[in-house]
Amino acid sequence: MNAIELENVSIRYKIGDFKNIGLKEYVLRKIRRDYHVVEFWADKDITFSLKKGAMLGIIGTNGAGKSTLLKAIAGIMVPTTGSVQVNGRIAALLELASGFDGDLTVRENAYLRGAMLGYTRRFMDEKIEEIIDFAELNGYEERAFKQLSSGMKSRLAFSIASLVNPDILILDEVLSVGDGAFRKKSGDKMKEILSSGVTGILVSHSIAQVREMCDTILWLDKGRQIYFGTDVELVANAYQEFMLSKKVPQGFEDIHTLNEQFLKRNGD
Amino acid sequence: MREKIERYRFLFEELVKRDFQKKYKGTILGAAWSVLSPLLSLFVMRLVFGSLFGRNIDHFTTYLFCGNLVFAFFNESTSQGMYALVSNAAIFTKVNVPKYLFLLAKNVQTLINFGITLVVFFVFCLFDHIAFTPKFVFLLYPIVLLMLFNIGVGMILSAFYVFFRDVQYLWSVFVQLLTYLSAIFYSIDTFPLAARNAFLLNPVYLFIRYFRKIVIEGAIPSVGFHALMAVDTLLALGIGMYIYKKYNHEFLYYV
Numbered sequence: 419m420n421a422i423e424l425e426n427v428s429i430r431y432k433i434g435d436f437k438n439i440g441l442k443e444y445v446l447r448k449i450r451r452d453y454h455v456v457e458f459w460a461d462k463d464i465t466f467s468l469k470k471g472a473m474l475g476i477i478g479t480n481g482a483g484k485s486t487l488l489k490a491i492a493g494i495m496v497p498t499t500g501s502v503q504v505n506g507r508i509a510a511l512l513e514l515a516s517g518f519d520g521d522l523t524v525r526e527n528a529y530l531r532g533a534m535l536g537y538t539r540r541f542m543d544e545k546i547e548e549i550i551d552f553a554e555l556n557g558y559e560e561r562a563f564k565q566l567s568s569g570m571k572s573r574l575a576f577s578i579a580s581l582v583n584p585d586i587l588i589l590d591e592v593l594s595v596g597d598g599a600f601r602k603k604s605g606d607k608m609k610e611i612l613s614s615g616v617t618g619i620l621v622s623h624s625i626a627q628v629r630e631m632c633d634t635i636l637w638l639d640k641g642r643q644i645y646f647g648t649d650v651e652l653v654a655n656a657y658q659e660f661m662l663s664k665k666v667p668q669g670f671e672d673i674h675t676l677n678e679q680f681l682k683r684n685g686d
Numbered sequence: 687m688r689e690k691i692e693r694y695r696f697l698f699e700e701l702v703k704r705d706f707q708k709k710y711k712g713t714i715l716g717a718a719w720s721v722l723s724p725l726l727s728l729f730v731m732r733l734v735f736g737s738l739f740g741r742n743i744d745h746f747t748t749y750l751f752c753g754n755l756v757f758a759f760f761n762e763s764t765s766q767g768m769y770a771l772v773s774n775a776a777i778f779t780k781v782n783v784p785k786y787l788f789l790l791a792k793n794v795q796t797l798i799n800f801g802i803t804l805v806v807f808f809v810f811c812l813f814d815h816i817a818f819t820p821k822f823v824f825l826l827y828p829i830v831l832l833m834l835f836n837i838g839v840g841m842i843l844s845a846f847y848v849f850f851r852d853v854q855y856l857w858s859v860f861v862q863l864l865t866y867l868s869a870i871f872y873s874i875d876t877f878p879l880a881a882r883n884a885f886l887l888n889p890v891y892l893f894i895r896y897f898r899k900i901v902i903e904g905a906i907p908s909v910g911f912h913a914l915m916a917v918d919t920l921l922a923l924g925i926g927m928y929i930y931k932k933y934n935h936e937f938l939y940y941v
Contacts, residue, residue, distance in 0.1 A: 432939045441852035493782035496935045510781065517776035521708055530704060533697035534781050542696075 420505065421586055421617040422468040422491060427500035429486050431460035459641050460486040463500070466636060466646040470505075473618045475632030475650070477625065477657050482638040484621045488512065488588050491619065506585025506617070509535060513590060514575040520564030524555060524574065527563045531578045545581055552607075553577035554600070573600055580607045586617045629654050639666050645673060655680040694787060701774075701791035709795065720802045728754050735871040743873050745902050748814045752897040753870030755807050756828075759800040760836060760890050761861055767792050767840025768847045768854060775941035785937065786930060789840050797833060804829075811901060819904055827912065828896040835889060835919040841926025845933055848940045868894060889918040 433456050447453035461483040468474050476484050489495040490502055492510035517534075518527050528549055532542040550556055553573040558566065566574070589608070612618050612631065622628055628635065628650070635653045637644040644667060645653050656667065656676035667673045710716040731750055732740075740746040770789035771778075778785055811818070847853045868891045874882050885891050892915050899907050 441850045441856075444850065494779065495938060512780050517780055519704065519708075521711055522704060526704065526707065530697075530700045533700040534777060534783070536693070536781075537696070539696050539699070 419470050420467040420503075421470045421472070422466075422505070422619075423501075423503040424464050424466055424491075425501050425503075427461060427464045427487070427490060427497045427502060428459055429461040429483070429490055429495060430457050430498040431486060432457050461490070461497075461638070462641045462643075464638075464643050465500075466643075468617060468619075468634065470617055471615055472634050473612060473620065473632045474634045474636060475628035476619065476621045476636045476638065477628060477654075478638035478644075479661075481640065483641040484638055485512070485590060487638070488590055488619065488621060492588055504586065507536075508586040508588065509582040509584035510588040511579045511582070511590065512588070514579055515568070515572040518563050518571065518575070520562065522563055523560050524550075524563055524566070525559045528574065528578055531575070532581075535579065535582060537581070541581075549574075549577045549581070552580070552603075569597060569600075573604075576604050576607075580604070580611065582611070584616065586619070587611065588619045590621045591623065625654055625658055645670070652677050659683070690784070694783060697783060698787055698791060701787060702794045705792055705795045720799045721806055724754060724758055724803045725806065727758070731871055739872045745814050745816065748811055748816055748902055749873075749898060750871055751807055751810055752901060753868065753894050755800075755803055756832065756894045756897060757865065757868060757870055757890060758803065759796060759832060760839075760893070762799065763793055763796040763836035764839045764843055765857065765861065766796065767836065768843040768857060770840065770844040771848050771937055772844070772941060775937075779938055779941065785934065786841065789837065789844055793833065793837055793840065796836070800829075816901060817904065821900055821904060821906060824900055824906055825897065828893045828915065831915050831919045832893050835893075835922050838919065838922030838924070838926040841930050842922070845926075845929045845937070848933075848937050864888070864890060867891070870894065886914065889915070889922075892918065 444453065464483075464487060476487070478484050486495065488510060489512070490497050491504065492508060492512070493502075493504075494510070517531075519530065522530065525546065528546060529539075529542055532545075533539075537545075550559060553570070553576070555566075555570060555574060558570070563571070609631070620628065620632060632650055634646075634648050635650045636646045637653060637657060647653070653673060656673045659676040659680040660667065663676075663679075665672075665676075667676055706717075710719065713719060715722065728747075728751055731754065732747060735750070736746065743749050767789050770792050771785060774788040777783065777788075843853060843857060867885075867888055869885060874885055877885075892911070896907055896911070896915070899905050
C-alpha cells in the first residue's frame with residue numbers, strides 16, 4: 419500500500435509587487451499598468467508514489483522546489499494542477515525554530531506548539547516534564563521565551579516535535595539541531611522515530627544524511643523531477659558530482675555518467 | 687465537523703489562552719481593566735455630553751452605556767480581529783489548520799470582555815432605576831447576532847489586512863466616524879424622518895437601538911427590525927466566509 423501518491427503535481431508560486439506595497443501604490447501601479455506579479459512553477463509535473471514504511475530523501479539545490487512540495491504534501495498549499503493523496507495521519511515539521519511567541523513563557527509556548535502539532539492536552543500534561551528535560555531547560559519553564567538563547571529555542575522546538583507519532587513524518591532540515599552533545603542526542607532520537615515503521619520524507623542539505631537514512635530518493639532541480647527511485651547510492655553520487663560540475667542530467671544515462679565521474683574522481 | 691472540533695479543540699483553547707495572557711501582560715491591574723476601561727469611557731462621556739444632551743434623554747447614563755457597551759464590543763472585536771491572520775502567519779504557514787480558528791479565538795476573548803461589561807451594565811441599570819422585565823431575555827438576540835456580525839466583519843478585515851496593511855488606518859478612521867454616526871451620546875428623535883431612516887443603514891446603530899428599546903423603553907422591536915439585523919449579520923458573515931474560502935490558499939503568499 420502506498421502512503422503518498424503524487425500525480426503530475428505542479429505548483430505555481432507567486433512573487434512580485436504585491437508584497438508590502440500598500441493600497442496607494444497598488445492603485446497607482448494598477449493605473450500605470452506597472453503592477454507585476456511574477457508567477458513561476460515551483461514544482462512542475464512531479465509524479466511518484468511512496469510505499470508505506472519507506473524513507474524518502476529529497477535532494478536539490480536552493481530553489482529546487484523542495485519546501486513547496488513538502489507544503490503541498492502537508493496540505494498547507496494546494497497544487498495548481500495534479501493531485502496529492504495521503505493515506506494516514508501526517509505530521510510536518512517545517513522550519514521548527516520559528517513561530518514561537520516571545521512574550522509567552524517556555525511552558526506556555528510548549529503547550530501552544532504541542533497543540534499546533536495535534537497533541538492532546540492530556541498528552542502534553544504527561545509529557546511536559548520529559549520535554550523540558552530533553553531540551554535541558556529545567557528551571558527555565560516560567561521564563562519569557564524571548565530570553566532564551568537561540569540554541570535553547572531550537573532545543574525546545576525539537577524536543578516537542580520529537581514526540582510526534584504520525585503515520586507519515588515530514589522533516590525539513592530538522593534533524594540534529596543545537597550544538598555538540600545535543601546534536602547527537604537529537605539525531606539519535608529522530609533515527610529512533612524513523613526506524614519505528616513510520617513513512618518518512620526528509621529534506622536535508624547533508625547528502626551524507628540522505629545516504630545513511632533513506633531508501634528512496636527524489637532529485638528536484640528548478641521544480642523539475644530529475645529522478646525518483648531507490649538507487650540511493652548511485653543518485654547521491656551523481657548529485658555530489660553535479661554539485662561540482664553544475665551540469666543538470668537530462669536522463670538516467672546522464673546520472674550514470676555523473677556517477678562514474680564521481681567514482682573515478684574518488685579513486686574507486 | 688464534530689471530529690474537526692475535537693481535533694482542534696486543544697489548539698483553540700491554547701489560542702484563547704494566549705490572547706488573554708498577551709493582552710494583560712505588563713499591566714498592573716490585569717483583567718480588572720475589562721471592567722475599568724468601559725467605566726472610564728462612560729464616565730468621560732457622561733461628563734462631556736451630560737449637560738449637552740442629558741437633559742432631554744431619559745435615563746441618560748443607561749442610554750449612554752447601551753451605546754458604549756455595544757460599540758466597544760464591535761470595535762474591539764473588529765479592530766483586533768483584523769490582525770488574526772497576519773499575526774498568526776507563523777502558525778498557518780507551518781501546520782495545516784483551519785484559518786478561522788485565530789479569529790474565533792480572538793472573538794472568544796472579546797466576548798468574555800463583553801460579558802463582564804454587561805454585568806457591570808446591569809448593576810448600573812439598578813442604580814438608574816431601570817425596571818427589570820422578562821423582556822430582557824430578548825437581549826440574547828442582539829448579543830448573538832452581534833457576535834456573528836463581529837466575526838463576519840473580522841473575517842473581511844483580517845483577509846484584507848493580509849493584502850493591504852493600509853486597512854488598519856482606514857478602519858480606525860472609519861470606526862471614529864461610526865462612533866459619531868451611531869447615536870451613542872445623542873438622540874435622533876428630533877431628526878427629520880429621512881435622517882432617522884438613514885440611521886437604519888448602520889448595523890451598529892441597530893444593535894444599540896435594540897438594547898435601548900428593551901432596557902429603557904421596555905418594548906420589543908418590530909419583526910421587521912429583527913429581520914433587518916439578521917440580514918446585516920448574514921451579509922457580513924456570508925461575505926467573510928466567502929473571502930476566507932476563496933483565498934484560503936492565497937494568504938500564504940502575502941504574509
